[in-house]
Amino acid sequence: MDIKNFIIDNIDRILEYLKQNPLYIYARRSVDAYLAAYSLAASLGETAQVAVVDWPPQVGICIGFKCEGLYITERGIGLDDKVYTSDFTSMSHIVAHIITSLSPLEEDVYKALFIGHYSWSVDYCEYKCPPPRELTRGDEKLAIVFPFVGELPANKALPLSTLPIIPGVTGREFDSAPEDEIKLLDWALGAVASEGFHTAILDKAVRYYSPEIKAADVAERLEADLANFIDKGVEVYVSNLAENFYMILKKVKEDIIPVQNPFYIYKIPPYLSYYMKLANYVALKYDAPRGYVIALIPPFGEKAQLKTVASALAELGQVLEFPTHIVAYIESNKYTDFLREYERIKK
Secondary structure, three states: OOHHHHHHHOHHHHHHHHOOOOEEEEEOOOHHHHHHHHHHHHHHOOOEEEEEOOOOOOEEEEEOOOOEEEEEEOOEEEEOOEEEEOOOOOHHHHHHHHHHOOOOOOHHHHHHHHHHHHHHHHHHOOOEOOOOHHHOOOOOEEEEOOOOEOOEOHHHHHHHOEOOEOOOOOOOOOOOOOOOHHHHHHHHHHHHHHOOEOHHHHHHHEEEEOOOOOHHHHHHHHHHHHOOOOOOOHHHHHHHHHHHHHHHHHOOOOOEEEOOOHHHHHHOHHHHOOEOOOOOOEEEEEEEOOEEEEEEEOOOOOHHHHHHHHHHHOOOOOEEEOOOOEEEEEEHHHHHHHHHHHHHHHO
């Protein structure tokens, strides 16, 4: 059964959840999850509120977590006791399927879902990654894309880039940089290599792009909000993200690295996985009220082990599996068990 048929077969039950009044939707702290939740609420909800949370709710409507009720993750849809498993894709893409099962996408919802999918594709997809048919309007062109290029000189724009993060450039200052996009990419590749990263990380800058929507610019401004830099400007967010990113690079030989900002638990791992000096697993840990949100990142080239690692940790808490890493939610009383399992994983 494909996803459209699953949605159509269960649309009455899905609408029961979405027509609650008031409607609460819980979203993981990511641009994709937030915009997917916003789009669901705007299209199908009545009196709706989207809450960004850092721990999986037990029950409700959840975007980015599994929970009892209705949930959507990058791996599919859960509805009561039914589960549809999809290929790894954006939550914005899955929500587009749900909405278009009932009606065409309104313009503001289409743009939100396009931006959500774009953000997801840069962080999690490796090369080209065309937008799905449901989010294609025909003006998308394959291009080298960095946020704010065109709006700012290249030497100012590239250090602000977080879609993608450019190791050796993001958060740094430069007197000059090439304005030609091919020469600019070559310049960035040199910086990435000098920082000790696999240059394939910059494949993330080659994306299908709609000039009308400017998804990279909008998504990065949303990142700043989700990282709790509301009204402080993108520059402050990028400076803080870069400080944490380069600090983590210096500590990769440590077993577990504390992270103070919950957004970084999701944002940094896809890029850290390209670090060539990563010789063993590294763990990033955020202290949440109920326990610990932990990202486990294997060395470059060892991603095949992730499914086994995810299965082992699933006994300790909810686990989200990404192509480059996993994120686990470990309750406080199971942290000792996690440490024991983590030692076994590293061996």
